[in-house]
Amino acid sequence: MPTVFEVLRAQSKAEKDAERIVLKKEETELLWIASDPKRLRNAVLALLGNRCVQCGFSNPKALQIDHVFSDGAYQRKAVGYTTKKFYIDILLGNVPRNSIQCLCANCNWMKRETHNELKRFK
Numbered sequence: 001m002p003t004v005f006e007v008l009r010a011q012s013k014a015e016k017d018a019e020r021i022v023l024k025k026e027e028t029e030l031l032w033i034a035s036d037p038k039r040l041r042n043a044v045l046a047l048l049g050n051r052c053v054q055c056g057f058s059n060p061k062a063l064q065i066d067h068v069f070s071d072g073a074y075q076r077k078a079v080g081y082t083t084k085k086f087y088i089d090i091l092l093g094n095v096p097r098n099s100i101q102c103l104c105a106n107c108n109w110m111k112r113e114t115h116n117e118l119k120r121f122k
């Protein structure tokens, strides 16, 4: 007959195995999502609600992932930080949720104009 400690140890091992299976499944799913740029973008848009937070526009063809604090250019300049890595980070929860939002192309351009983010000819 197993001791109470052996039973507890076995239970904890079973829980850890179950957790590992879930993590493995999530990892496999993430790899599958990330293997296709469109699928990856759609997954991020879905996470952000699939519509413009300003006007409610919902055609994914004109939806964009916006950096709330307008630091996208800075992030892109960081060595090796690609859009793909950024999207994966969003899906992994490594990007603060309040720092990104879904905007339609119109609202994004208007935001850029309002925040004076447009590059001007000199």
Ligand SMILES: [Zn+2]
Pocket (backbone or CB within 6 Å): 052, 053, 054, 055, 056, 057, 103, 104, 105, 106, 107, 108
């Ligand atoms: Zn909009």
